[in-house]
Amino acid sequence: MFVQLKNVSFHYKNTKELTIQNFSLAIEKGEIVSILGKSGSGKSTILRLIAGLEIPFSGSIHINESIMADDKQFIQPEKRGVGMVFQDYALFPHMTVAENIKFGLKKMSRIQKKERLDEVLALVGLKEYVKRYPYELSGGQQQRVALARAIAPNPSVLLFDEPFSNLDAELQIKIRDELRTILKQTGITSIFVTHDKMDARALADRVVVMEEGTIFRVGEPAEVLNNEFTMSPVPV
Amino acid sequence: MKLFRLMKLKMNSWAILSFLITIIIMMPILFITFEFFTRSSENWEHINEYLLNSYLFNTLLILFFTGLLTVFIGVSMAWFISAYDFPLRGFFKWGLILPLAIPPYIGAYTYNGILNYTGVIQSILRNFYQIEVNQKYFNIMSIPGAIFIFSVFLFPYVYLITKNFLENQSASLVENARLLGSNSFEIFFRIVIPISRASIVAGVSLVILEVLNDYGVVKYFGIQTLSTAIFQTWFGMADLGSAIKLSGILMMIVVVILMAEKWLRGRKKYSYSNSKVRPLKPVKLTGYKAWAIFAYISAVFLLSFFIPFIQLVKWTFTTYKQVLSDEFIGLIWNSTFVAFTAAAVIVVIALIIANFSRLFEGRVTNLVSKIVVLGYSIPGAVIAIGVLTLFIALDRQLLIFYQLIGLTPSLVLSLSLSMLIFAFVIRFMAIGYNSIETGFDKIGTTFTEASRTLGMTVTQTFFKVDLKMIKGAVAGGFILVFIEILKELPLTLILQPFNFYTLATKAFQYAGDERIQEAASASILIILISGVSIYIFHKVLEKEPG
Structure with a gap:
């Protein structure tokens, strides 16, 4: 298994209730998994735990056969090789598109950086925008820069937190399809969190439905999403 | 095991630096607390028996009346500015903050310079109208005088916090009261005062902390308070032990005030960031009401900023030739150097x-x-x-x-x-x-x-x-x-x-040496920068x- 969470529990500092309870999940290399759930179900917390932005209360997390977190160890987020696309993109406003994308490229010569920049820009189709600042881009373009930035350092796992929530419906469908193509093309193991069943269905190889910090259901999109269960109605 | 891991995770260089700095910053206060209980001093018994009561009485008297006056001026200004529209409202809205640019000690000697025998008022009365006034009525160097100085220069703290609250948070309550047929007085006393309690308390506690911090005004006016006593025991008697004891007592007053603030404010914060801020729309006033409010606010503005400022400008013009020398440049350099260094350390x-x-x-x-x-x-x-x-x-x-x-x-x-x-x-x-x-x-x-x-x-x-x-x-x-x-x-x-002076200490020294006019250049510079x-x-x- 490429990404493995075993009996992970977690609670935020100001609450005693467990946000995540005994959560276990194994993901294969190259798989695209979507975590579906209402707000407050703990789905974003799972991403934060994998990224190393939160420290699990108990349980263990492994990526590519190395321990990321257990009772004895904790690997800091910068050492994990995990990329993340944030809900509001978190593009650094004081840097251009090129600077944003090159930010995570370390230990590379200037020429190598430039090559990598061109590569990922071609992937997301934003070559003409290198010198723009984030506020000079549309929402969809910002989204793609965020993706390019996360892909650039060649992460072993890519995490998406509600990646389409800031886009209008039409753009959402377009970018969703593009995203699936890009992810399959690069073969990066990906996990994305959403509250939208259509997103999950269109993107994922496997869907995990979460409720109150635990897994409610797992399976292929068709089998999980076609059955009736206690979820909010499918948005039209 | 888990605790150990958590500690290891959190003990990075940021944590270590932060703890170190915190300890260093706490040291002086810990020192005072410790020495307060342990150090004996020969003068303390004398001070305690004969002087302490009057120090305390004067300090508390000034605090009480300054608090009362600043609440009165500050809240009334805040209400008029946020609820009514009258001539020059837009100007006063900002103008009423300006008194904060004049440190009370500068205000104190400026007012004394205006009112004393050689000052502008008495000179005019004497030279043009042959009127000799009773000096008693023109002596500001007293406890009531200090209360006046503190009130006119510090009321903006109450005004500002209360105004921001009323402008942004009170619209629905005030408008409802208007619809229910309350008149202005009812609204003010039954709605405005109660709902802005937390802001008023926040503002007046800032005023009180400023008054407790003050040394310039009371020293210049010759009033015995806790802060002048601390100076006297240290500079006059070189008695650090008594100075520490007095400091401890002053600290206790601060603690009481901070606790009172917390208690009076209740669980309310004086500003809650509400995304749905709806500003209170001021009612347009006409006729005598508009002019009455205009007159009241103008009077406060004149007393708290305009008159002292103009006086200082005039003195600056008459004395700048004597004052602006290498020494003055030296003062600017000293002030800038210490302020720059300390500000840089603070920011880091x-x-x-x-x-x-x-x-x-x-x-x-x-x-x-x-x-x-x-x-x-x-x-x-x-x-x-x-x-x-x-x-x-x-x-x-x-x-x-x-x-x-x-x-x-x-x-x-x-x-x-x-x-x-x-x-x-x-x-x-x-x-x-x-x-x-x-x-x-x-x-x-x-x-x-x-x-x-x-x-x-x-x-x-x-x-x-x-x-x-x-x-x-x-x-x-x-x-x-x-x-x-x-x-x-x-x-x-x-x-x-x-032999090291800053703009502020030199201005204060000039004023103390009866050279008020020479203090003007440094004072104006301080006011402009403020x-x-x-x-x-x-x-x-x-x-x-x-």
């Missing part, structure tokens, strides 16, 4: 601790950030005595070292500027810290997290992302601290090295909602 420390406390939230970090800003409520004289005690003790410890490297004097640190700068850092940390904390709050933690998932450590992220994104707040904090230090008086008076600070604070840092 504030960045370290604010970043630490936002990235590693928890009870301990919360405590650290509270301790760091404590200095702002501690009167300057108390901090000065604490720092002095600490540095003298340090010098004793270092005595052998001094002899080793061949230094003859036994006091090195306690005669140096480092002592003054250290005291400034403690006293004004809160201003820099709050500004930087606001900056961090605005950017949130997502950018930092994004940077870390892209392979940067906390420290790399700080330099490449965080610092660049909050540079506005850093600059703002730096300027505010810089200006606050420029006009500071009591700390500087106690801790300035021999004006810049007020502008930055209210226009740039706190963008008005709505």
